[in-house]
Amino acid sequence: xxxxxxxxxxxxxxxxxxxxxxxxxxxxxxxxxxxxxxxxxxxxxxxxxxxxxxxxxxxxxxxxxxxxxxxxxxxxxxxxxxxxxxxxxxxxxxxxxxxxxxxxxxxxxxxxxxxxxxxxxxxxxxxxxxxxxxxxxxxxxxxxxxxxxxxxxxxxxxxxxxxxxxxxxxxxxxxxxxxxxxxxxxxxxxxxxxxxxxxxxxxxxxxxxxxxxxxxxxxxxxxxxxxxxxxxxxxxxxxxxxxxxxxxxxxxxxxxxxxxxxxxxxxxxxxxxxxxxxxxxxxxxxxxxxxxx
Amino acid sequence: xxxxxxxxxxxxxxxxxxxxxxxxxxxxxxxxxxxxxxxxxxxxxxxxxxxxxxxxxxxxxxxxxxxxxxxxxxxxxxxxxxxxxxxxxxxxxxxxxxxxxxxxxxxxxxxxxxxxxxxxxxxxxxxxxxxxxxxxxxxxxxxxxxxxxxxxxxxxxxxxxxxxxxxxxxxxxxxxxxxxxxxxxxxxxxxxxxxxxxxxxxxxxxxxxxxxxxxxxxxxxxxxxxxxxxxxxxxxxxxxxxxxxxxxxxxxxxxxxxxxxxxxxxxxxxxxxxxxxxxxxxxxxxxxxxxxxxxxxxxxxxxxxxxxxxxxxxxxxxxxxxxxxxxxxxxxxxxxxxxxxxxxxxxxxxxxxxxxxxxxxxxxxxxxxxxxxxxxxxxxxxxxxxxxxxxxxxxxxxxxxxxxxxxxxxxxxxxxx
Amino acid sequence: xxxxxxxxxxxxxxxxxxxxxxxxxxxxxxxxxxxxxxxxxxxxxxxxxxxxxxxxxxxxxxxxxxxxxxxxxxxxxxxxxxxxxxxxxxxxxxxxxxxxxxxxxxxxxxxxxxxxxxxxxxxxxxxxxxxxxxxxxxxxxxxxxxxxxxxxxxxxxxxxxxxxxxxxxxxxxxxxxxxxxxxxxxxxxxxxxxxxxxxxxxxxxxxxxxxxxxxxxxxxxxxxxxxxxxxxxxxxxxxxxxxxxxxxxxxxxxxxxxxxxxxxxxxxx
Numbered sequence: 001x002x003x004x005x006x007x008x009x010x011x012x013x014x015x016x017x018x019x020x021x022x023x024x025x026x027x028x029x030x031x032x033x034x035x036x037x038x039x040x041x042x043x044x045x046x047x048x049x050x051x052x053x054x055x056x057x058x059x060x061x062x063x064x065x066x067x068x069x070x071x072x073x074x075x076x077x078x079x080x081x082x083x084x085x086x087x088x089x090x091x092x093x094x095x096x097x098x099x100x101x102x103x104x105x106x107x108x109x110x111x112x113x114x115x116x117x118x119x120x121x122x123x124x125x126x127x128x129x130x131x132x133x134x135x136x137x138x139x140x141x142x143x144x145x146x147x148x149x150x151x152x153x154x155x156x157x158x159x160x161x162x163x164x165x166x167x168x169x170x171x172x173x174x175x176x177x178x179x180x181x182x183x184x185x186x187x188x189x190x191x192x193x194x195x196x197x198x199x200x201x202x203x204x205x206x207x208x209x210x211x212x213x214x215x216x217x218x219x220x221x222x223x224x225x226x227x228x229x230x231x232x233x234x235x236x237x238x239x240x241x242x243x244x245x246x247x248x249x250x251x252x253x254x255x256x257x258x259x260x261x262x263x264x265x266x267x268x269x270x271x272x273x274x275x276x277x278x279x280x281x282x283x284x285x286x287x288x289x290x291x292x293x
Numbered sequence: 294x295x296x297x298x299x300x301x302x303x304x305x306x307x308x309x310x311x312x313x314x315x316x317x318x319x320x321x322x323x324x325x326x327x328x329x330x331x332x333x334x335x336x337x338x339x340x341x342x343x344x345x346x347x348x349x350x351x352x353x354x355x356x357x358x359x360x361x362x363x364x365x366x367x368x369x370x371x372x373x374x375x376x377x378x379x380x381x382x383x384x385x386x387x388x389x390x391x392x393x394x395x396x397x398x399x400x401x402x403x404x405x406x407x408x409x410x411x412x413x414x415x416x417x418x419x420x421x422x423x424x425x426x427x428x429x430x431x432x433x434x435x436x437x438x439x440x441x442x443x444x445x446x447x448x449x450x451x452x453x454x455x456x457x458x459x460x461x462x463x464x465x466x467x468x469x470x471x472x473x474x475x476x477x478x479x480x481x482x483x484x485x486x487x488x489x490x491x492x493x494x495x496x497x498x499x500x501x502x503x504x505x506x507x508x509x510x511x512x513x514x515x516x517x518x519x520x521x522x523x524x525x526x527x528x529x530x531x532x533x534x535x536x537x538x539x540x541x542x543x544x545x546x547x548x549x550x551x552x553x554x555x556x557x558x559x560x561x562x563x564x565x566x567x568x569x570x571x572x573x574x575x576x577x578x579x580x581x582x583x584x585x586x587x588x589x590x591x592x593x594x595x596x597x598x599x600x601x602x603x604x605x606x607x608x609x610x611x612x613x614x615x616x617x618x619x620x621x622x623x624x625x626x627x628x629x630x631x632x633x634x635x636x637x638x639x640x641x642x643x644x645x646x647x648x649x650x651x652x653x654x655x656x657x658x659x660x661x662x663x664x665x666x667x668x669x670x671x672x673x674x675x676x677x678x679x680x681x682x683x684x685x686x687x688x689x690x691x692x693x694x695x696x697x698x699x700x701x702x703x704x705x706x707x708x709x710x
Numbered sequence: 711x712x713x714x715x716x717x718x719x720x721x722x723x724x725x726x727x728x729x730x731x732x733x734x735x736x737x738x739x740x741x742x743x744x745x746x747x748x749x750x751x752x753x754x755x756x757x758x759x760x761x762x763x764x765x766x767x768x769x770x771x772x773x774x775x776x777x778x779x780x781x782x783x784x785x786x787x788x789x790x791x792x793x794x795x796x797x798x799x800x801x802x803x804x805x806x807x808x809x810x811x812x813x814x815x816x817x818x819x820x821x822x823x824x825x826x827x828x829x830x831x832x833x834x835x836x837x838x839x840x841x842x843x844x845x846x847x848x849x850x851x852x853x854x855x856x857x858x859x860x861x862x863x864x865x866x867x868x869x870x871x872x873x874x875x876x877x878x879x880x881x882x883x884x885x886x887x888x889x890x891x892x893x894x895x896x897x898x899x900x901x902x903x904x905x906x907x908x909x910x911x912x913x914x915x916x917x918x919x920x921x922x923x924x925x926x927x928x929x930x931x932x933x934x935x936x937x938x939x940x941x942x943x944x945x946x947x948x949x950x951x952x953x954x955x956x957x958x959x960x961x962x963x964x965x966x967x968x969x970x971x972x973x974x975x976x977x978x979x
Contacts (some may be wrong), residue, residue: 003898015882016805024811025854031818034829041829048380049401066708067701068680094725097718104719108726117957119911121929122950126736132748133541136735139749150540155489155686172729180969195370200714214932219822229822232913236933239369242489243686244679256372260709261397263828269844270825275881280821281742319805367934370917377918380828381835 048261057146059268071244071267072252078228079159079248084164087223088216092173095178097203103177109179116172122238128152131237150158155245162246164234170226174219180213182208221284228277249273326410328614331360332454335375336389338365344631346622361615371430379403379570384606386615389436392424392600393492393499397672400683405605407431411616412559412623420689421639425602425665433602434623439560440598440661441496442654443467443584449481449555458585464501467556467587471534474555485535485545487684491678494685496573497558499668501527512710514671515707519684519699528688528695537689545571550575558586560599564654565635577653585657596661597668600639673709680705740951745943761948769951770923774931779956781916781927782909785851789905790898791854797860798890802872803882805947812861818854824913831918841921850915856901863897864890900967907957928953929948 015129042059044052062067098105098112115123130136131151138148185208195201209216231250234240240247240255246256253273257266334350349363364385366374372394378384384403389494398404407414414422414431427434445456453473461467473484495509498519502509507523510516518524539554541547547564548554550570557563563585566688567575575581586596602625605615628638637658639645644659645649669677684702687693692702728797748957763772781926799805801814826968830849831840839845875885891898899939913929932953935946961968 003294011882012803013805016799016803016808017411019765019795019803019886020805020808020811022792022856023816023852024790027492027811027814027818027854028894029848030815030830031821031826031854034826035818037829037832038825042779049400049403062708067705068962070935084930090725094722099724102720105722107723110962110965113961113968114958116475116735117907117961118954119929119933119957121911122736122953123732125932125935125946125950126732126739129748129947130732130735130738131752132943135748136731136750139751148540152856153544154540155536156538168729168732176969181869215555215974229824235913241361241682243682244684245489250822251873252804254373257824259827260673261376267825267828272798272824274820274822274825277822280723281820364921365934368932374917374921377831378921381831381840383835383840383921584886591844 038270041264042271044264046264046267048263055264059163059265060272062265063269063272068244068247068252069249072247072249073162075159075245075247076228076249079122079163079230080165080224081229082160083170083221083230084165084223086223087167087170087174088162088219091174091178091219092169094171094276095175095182096208098175099182109176112172114172115169116176120167120169120232123165124167124233127161128237130159153242155242158245160239161236165237167228168229170223174223176222177219178212178215181212185211217284217287221281224280224284225277228273228280295320298507300673303611306529311573316652322563326613327410328357328359328617330611330614331362332387332611332615333362333364333372333385333386333617334389334618335364335385337368337371342395342631342636345627349627350557353618357617359618361618364532366707375548377607379608380421382608384608384611386602386606386611387619388606389601390604391492392433392435392602393674393678394669395425395432395449395602395604396427396670396674397446398604399430399432400672404432405607405612405615406607406615407434408613412620416640416673418639418641418643418662419663420662421463421600424600425604427670430657433604435600435602436520436623436636436638437562437630438598438639439562440596440658441500441558441560441586441662441666442657443587444549444559444563444581445556445584446549446552446554447578447580448580450551457582460582461556461587462584463590464587465590468530468534471556475536479536480539480584481546482536482539482555482664484532484556484558485548486531486535486537486558486689487545488535488686488689489682490544492599493558494682495597495668497531498524498527498681498685499593499666500586500597501589503595503665503666504592506592510671510677514669514673517669517679517703517710519678519702520696521699524699524702525695527685528698531685532688532691533696535689537686543619549581561637561658562635562655564652565633583654583657585661594661594664595666596654596664597662598665599667675708676709677706680709719781734749736947736951739944740948742944745945748943751898751953758927758948758951762952764766764950765945765949769945769949770926770931771952772929773924774953776927777925778927778929781847781912782906785847785903785909786905788847788851789853789856793860793901794891795897796857796885798864798867798894799929800857801861801864802869802890815857815861817852819858827914834919840919841925843894843925845919846916846927848911849872850912853905856905859901859904860894860897863894867893896970899964900970901970902959903964906960910928910957911954960967 006174041052043054043056044050045055084205098108131133131147133150136152141290142148149157151157181293189207189211190203193207198206230248234246234248235250235254238246240251249269250273253266253269256262303528315386330490347363350363353359354361355573371388375384375390379398387624392650395404414434417434421435421438422433425431425435444661445460452458455470455473461470467484474483475481477508482586484498492638502523505523505526507521509524511518514608519528535554539548541551541553543550545554545557546559546566549557550567564577567581584595587592605612607620609615621639623638628640628643631638632643634648635649635654649655668674680702683699688695688698737963738750738753739745739748740761741756743757744753800808833841834845837845839848870891872885875889880888889925911929913928913933916925916927916930917933920930923931931948932946935949
């Protein structure tokens, strides 16, 4: 290997560079340079006009005195927890029975994918109608004697209206992933458990959950990351309103960049969001490593 | 190699940035006083006047051989798109934006002053171009000019034993009548505010605070404060009236239409809009009436107002034609067609442009022009308005006391102004 | 045991039924003759074909649909090509800068697009690409996910196979094209699918960079629909339905690869 390897090192290097060059150029131009520019901007007072002036940490200090930022950060935490936890629990409750073989299940598995592949723009459009005053949500609530609600225009309800939509949208996706994960589990373990006479609940908590840990972690990581970055639902359904009630952090960053033109401040908040995401992901992976030992 | 690359990248990054930011000088243009070439226009669509507007544009194209390109955008996306277009150095020539957006663009030198050779400003009612003027330079002309007034349901007044021909004149009376008009379960109320809407929250606070001699924004726009006696008083007053949990797809205006709200503050457009809504048309003078904006007892009249405005980009290579087109679009046929829909283009003599000009609603508009207050004309109005909506909303929902909400408002806007 | 099976089936039917309720509502409203009934519970005739006819007859929907297809297929194919080349090289070839590149790719996986929008916009502007197809397409052309996916997959190609080819005197590019690409095929199909779905849903970037309706893809057009004169709720819903159809067809056809792509991170290292 070593002799051959050395002989072949040069053509390999040429081919390697040639095959990766387009991608390398692309990542430098459209990711690295903009990222470095954004870091630089976060230390400036850039207002989308004129020259950026270096202002040190002022943008980062400003966040902690800004009720808008603190409010958005809090809403993002609430939104993330309240979308991630119900989505995963519900998806698991559906995926466990759905992963069993059978003709009915095969059909249902295909149907569950429909919400997952619905484009978000189309989804939002449909949910605007569901949440309208005489829409499906109020009609169904009316059947059980609850008064109609203004889902998207009440500052008490709007965030929960978004949460329900997002849970619905991502649940389909997670059911598919978890079902695939469950089907990949070794069948013998279950047979052994059945012979031992373990009940369904015991089997689930003692065998299924631990074996499924890696898939669950994957689902957790992508759903947390997705919720922390969620922008489109608030943008299309509520515009961050009413009265800031759905102003999740990505929306606040967007608003600061675009209508308000505080590009430097927006960049700084973007950095904080990025760091928060890296920390949260690291915690999740650390959690998995701990479980492996 | 790594080190070299890194430094190179930083340089490239900085260059890209500077290239994007430094373009302040306008492109040279032929100021020959004759419309020509191509003009792009960005605006939001309107179901009522859209057809008439397009017809007018086609006539302009035919008459002056100017290529006019229209792009309709949703209101919520226009600002963001306009900003990226400005920062990218490729703005449209003409755009229709809210008056609250003018100061920020003007401050950043993105707007072309009105070319009075193409568009005579003296045609406009005095005072109506004020919010489109920044540091004494006029940058736009108004369309959809809306001073506030009070709409009230005569049928609801009668039910509650109030005289249907005597609408409240003072804020004290509004509160008193509202108490009488509000049902026990608060499903039916007196005056209903437009909760959650930034621009309206700012207008109502302006009316209530200024009417008491206070100031929401002081020192020429350098300082804003709600944590004043008048500010806290305004929040308390607003929280005591209306019900923020009532719902209707059309908001407070829909609640007024359904009769759940007996009074609402709105603009001239509401009258014609009510006539078009649904099957149970409301007739002016029968089911509802209008009254001038209330004042505090013994206080000065303060009539909050907003307007949309046409602006032209400083970077536009075709400014004369752009203003020429705007002037054409604001001409007599438009004034008439808009007036029919309750939309006011305040050029002189606008009330004579159509039968609706003689209506009670338009008389109130005309009478209120001297007392019109467009709120602070400063960059940062958007954030100010948003903070105002948050303050009003949190007090109305009982999430914060007036003092707390005022303090939050102050610490938010301190960072902005 | 029998009761358990029935109970399980009932629970599944109820749960899946609830998940499909909004889809059902979409069908109902999209099939309505007008937008007076938005409850989405009872079919009021089946006017879906007429509604689609209206949208394709007068509106801009055909333009949006065409743009979306060009955008998604175009960048999808490019992403597959470049990611295949780079992913394979990073997994199987030794060349200078490999580690740096890998770090770059992994790093971009974590970046949130929100902060990059303006700098990327300025670069696109410098290139003179504002308001062009390439301006819309190129910045989203290659995804870190794609390169990463192919690399992970390519790690599984047996070294001996490549070595044997080299001993036989095959050039590196020939090895890549003739041996690696066929082996990578499942990963490449997955990548195309994931890329297509993500681009089909991309609202933010085209919204910023495309100033002419002629260039707009579906999400931007859809978000703008209400401001077009004469468009009402039931037609908007019909448009939403039309938007959802291509991803759905693709998904049904390539379901296996889609699931493989989704579970990739969960099952493999």
